[in-house]
Amino acid sequence: MRKIKKIAATDMDGTIIFELDTISEENKKQLLKFQKKSNNSLTIVTGRNYFLADFAARELNINLPVICSNGASVIDPQTLKYIAKKHFKKEEIKELLEKFLDTGIEINVPNDFRTHFIQNEDWFDYLMENKVNLDFSHFPDQKVICNYESIEELIEKGLDLDESFPGLVANIKNDKQLEYVRAVVNEYDLLALEFPKEDNCRIEIYKKGVTKSWGLNKLLDKFNLSKEDIHLFGDEHNDYPMFEQFPNCYAVGNAIDGIKELSKEVIDTVQNAGVGKKLNEIVEEFQ
The missing domain is CATH 3.40.50.1000 (HAD superfamily/HAD-like)
Known part of the structure; x- marks a missing residue:
């Protein structure tokens, strides 16, 4: 070295x-x-x-x-x-994802070498618009973009693809959803970074520290x-x-x-x- x-x-x-x-x-x-x-x-x-x-x-x-x-x-x-x-372990991220079932809150789980997201997530468009710069051909597993129909499908098919997860992202559309996400963060003693936009709010959730x-x-x-x-x-x-x-x-x-x-x-x-x-x-x- x-x-x-x-x-x-x-x-x-x-x-x-x-x-x-x-x-x-x-x-x-x-x-x-x-x-x-x-x-x-x-x-x-x-x-x-x-x-x-x-x-x-x-x-x-x-x-x-x-x-x-x-x-x-x-x-x-x-x-x-x-x-x-x-990172979150598989069991920890699964438990968190289950808190968002039937809430209507859009969730994705970006990892370091692939991303897991729900099909209606507009982040997919962002990735596709910038695909010229985002070359993953040298990655260990070239399947980097994994999309799913629902949180249930993400839990069932996506979590076994990775050993651990840096965090998850919640896309918030109203005050009720914002309050719910904040309550989950407090319940599990996590760290949340809020990025407000004109009509929504992106919240990145990580382990405390x-x-x-x-x-x-x-x-x-x-x-x-x-x-x-x-x-x-x-x-x-x-x-x-x-x-x-x-x-x-x-x-x-x-x-x-x-x-x-x-x-x-x-x-x-x-x-x-x-x-x-x-x-x-x-x-x-x-x-």
């Missing part, structure tokens, strides 16, 4: 990506320049499951473990093996590094834990105000390749 002096870890959406699954040419140019000068000291820390982050890991020549699924998974992009994970910081600490343990040895970049609500717990955090110029207030420095925007530009300013720290 090569000696790592320091690590840079960047969020994806809103931090190095600003339009669907595309890293702009300037962003890519700046990040690859840093990779070359720093002996590949860059990685990704994202709320996405690995199968939605893999294209970026490959485009940016990332060799270090990737922190994904909001920190629940730390994965070696070379071997596609877990370095660390904080799952944050990007959990995954980052596992990464640091692997390389025997301290919190001062990692530089982090982010923009949104799920970046709060790492911005609160790590000293070297940078907010892109388009970040929410709370992230900017916690940052060591506010850098240029995602549209202007802020992360890559900043990393090349401080690249000597990684050499």
Whole structure:
């Protein structure tokens, strides 16, 4: 294992990506320049499951473990093996899914190397629209997209395909459904991230203690590094834990105000390749 002096870890959406699954040419140019000068000291820390982050890991020549699924998974992009994970077991995810039977709440269970979702889930359209970037031909099992008619069918046919599950997602359409999901989260003492939209709300549910910081600490343990040895970049609500717990955090110029207030420095925007530009300013720290 090569000696790592320091690590840079960047969020994806809103931090190095600003339009669907595309890293702009300037962003890519700046990040690859840093990779070359720093002996590949860059990685990704994202709320996405690995199968939605893999294209970026490959485009940016990332060799270090990737922190994904909001920190629940730390994965070696070379071997596609877990370095660390904080997942639900099959029995736990089955019990949770059963709580949503006959509720009308749309549920999907995205995993790191495949996704399980109900057929009427509009997320399928998102995957299909971006299939050019999402190449799964190198995955251990190329059956990545698994869709079902109902939660019952997902429980019966889908759960035996995977050993564990980072979390599940509930798509909420009204206040009654929102209250129900919050009650389930409280009953099982879980962690929920809420992402409100105009006419609905996406709620990501994880085991308690799952944050990007959990995954980052596992990464640091692997390389025997301290919190001062990692530089982090982010923009949104799920970046709060790492911005609160790590000293070297940078907010892109388009970040929410709370992230900017916690940052060591506010850098240029995602549209202007802020992360890559900043990393090349401080690249000597990684050499």
